[in-house]
Amino acid sequence: MKKSLPRVLLLAGLFAVSAFAAFEAGSITYTKRLETKLLAEPKPTAESSGTIAFAHQVKVEQVQGAWLRVSEGDVSGWVFAGNLSATKPDEGARLDGVALLASKTTATAAARPLDDAVVQYAAQRNFGDARADLEWMQAACAEITDATVDEFLQEQKKGEFQ
Amino acid sequence: MRTPSFSPALFFATALLVAPVAFAQFGLDLSKVTKGIEAGKDLAKAGKGVVGIGPQEERKLGEAVALEIIGRFGGLVRDEAVMHRVNLIGRGLARYSSRPNLDWQFAVLDSDTVNAFSAPGGLVFITRGLYEQADSDDVLAGILGHEIAHITNKNALKIVQRGDFAAGTKGFLLKRSSDVREANAAVSQVSQVGSMLGFDVMALTKKMFESGFDAPTEFTADRDGRALAMSTGYAPGGLRAALQHLHDDGENRKTMFSTHPPLTERLKKLPKDPAPPVPDADAKDQPVGEAQ
Numbered sequence: 001m002k003k004s005l006p007r008v009l010l011l012a013g014l015f016a017v018s019a020f021a022a023f024e025a026g027s028i029t030y031t032k033r034l035e036t037k038l039l040a041e042p043k044p045t046a047e048s049s050g051t052i053a054f055a056h057q058v059k060v061e062q063v064q065g066a067w068l069r070v071s072e073g074d075v076s077g078w079v080f081a082g083n084l085s086a087t088k089p090d091e092g093a094r095l096d097g098v099a100l101l102a103s104k105t106t107a108t109a110a111a112r113p114l115d116d117a118v119v120q121y122a123a124q125r126n127f128g129d130a131r132a133d134l135e136w137m138q139a140a141c142a143e144i145t146d147a148t149v150d151e152f153l154q155e156q157k158k159g160e161f162q
Numbered sequence: 163m164r165t166p167s168f169s170p171a172l173f174f175a176t177a178l179l180v181a182p183v184a185f186a187q188f189g190l191d192l193s194k195v196t197k198g199i200e201a202g203k204d205l206a207k208a209g210k211g212v213v214g215i216g217p218q219e220e221r222k223l224g225e226a227v228a229l230e231i232i233g234r235f236g237g238l239v240r241d242e243a244v245m246h247r248v249n250l251i252g253r254g255l256a257r258y259s260s261r262p263n264l265d266w267q268f269a270v271l272d273s274d275t276v277n278a279f280s281a282p283g284g285l286v287f288i289t290r291g292l293y294e295q296a297d298s299d300d301v302l303a304g305i306l307g308h309e310i311a312h313i314t315n316k317n318a319l320k321i322v323q324r325g326d327f328a329a330g331t332k333g334f335l336l337k338r339s340s341d342v343r344e345a346n347a348a349v350s351q352v353s354q355v356g357s358m359l360g361f362d363v364m365a366l367t368k369k370m371f372e373s374g375f376d377a378p379t380e381f382t383a384d385r386d387g388r389a390l391a392m393s394t395g396y397a398p399g400g401l402r403a404a405l406q407h408l409h410d411d412g413e414n415r416k417t418m419f420s421t422h423p424p425l426t427e428r429l430k431k432l433p434k435d436p437a438p439p440v441p442d443a444d445a446k447d448q449p450v451g452e453a454q
Contacts, residue, residue, distance in 0.1 A: 033262050082258035082393055118225040130233035140245045141267040152250040158395040
């Protein structure tokens, strides 16, 4: 049976909040993005009061729905709970995004070429078409910037825009 | 022309994967090959301190796995609107995952089969057959969330590493030097086979396609994928709806997520969330078009 849209959206909102129930005032949490913005208010459009780098430990001072006011030393601000991790991220994960920093802008980033070893593998497996598809995929994905994803989330009221 | 780079961890992972194939196709002495791989693993461990595949190597492995997936499932649907939708939803989810800094990429395979795959390093594929059955963003988010969880939980990498690296440096030191010499020769033999086959990931993809991850791994990916979808703001019942839909249509493990545990078991483990609403027909996205 078809469910009414508002009821399901309400449920989704409630579930989203409960998904972050693990965070409590006084608990310790960690940043997991390369840069985490601290906001002046618990809303994504609020002014940024600073940023915290990857895998830094922060203290949860206050919880408001899916938003947490966190502090690191003298600095504090609001962060969407989805941008924090209850466990310390693997230090190696810092490297996950290093080669991608250029794509973290509003500009379209060039797709990274396939690694030589992968190209060699494709040739030896006679995967010429698959290689062309994979390169097309990487180019198409590079066209979609983080700013475009932000706009989408904002428009759809997802993530920190809920 | 650039010189191909050599990655020891990737090589040893590849050697581990290629060994059974090499044995079957070229009649090598498996005991020597195994010994060689063991020695290689020990050396890799001794060299790195902790055994692991780094982000760059994970990505290379993932791209090679992606080639296998694309090659076996009819290529990609080259439709910009479809790519846009699947990447916006997928990347919107992935940014709140435990590995938001990966270069997440999503694509639709041009295949009627009903399945989805993930490759290490952030590459996610859904078949056209499954994509067309995902009648709302909530359902698509549920499916993609499950695949994202496989990557964040490093399930494929664990297959590569499983049964591996138990003894570490100690194991290496315990080996007689003659064993090591013999083993090094065998590694070289594997390397030759490896260069004939490329740095082979066929054993990994064979496992992924045929037997897949074990049931507990799948249940965990279901749980984590659902949590990711709902924390991003999608209806929590998206994955359940996808599985239920296929279950009701009489799909079984041979056709849908054939590499997964039976649908009834997965449905039993998932909370009984209500099915997300189906958007109005005119509000729905265009069906998957012809390849451009």
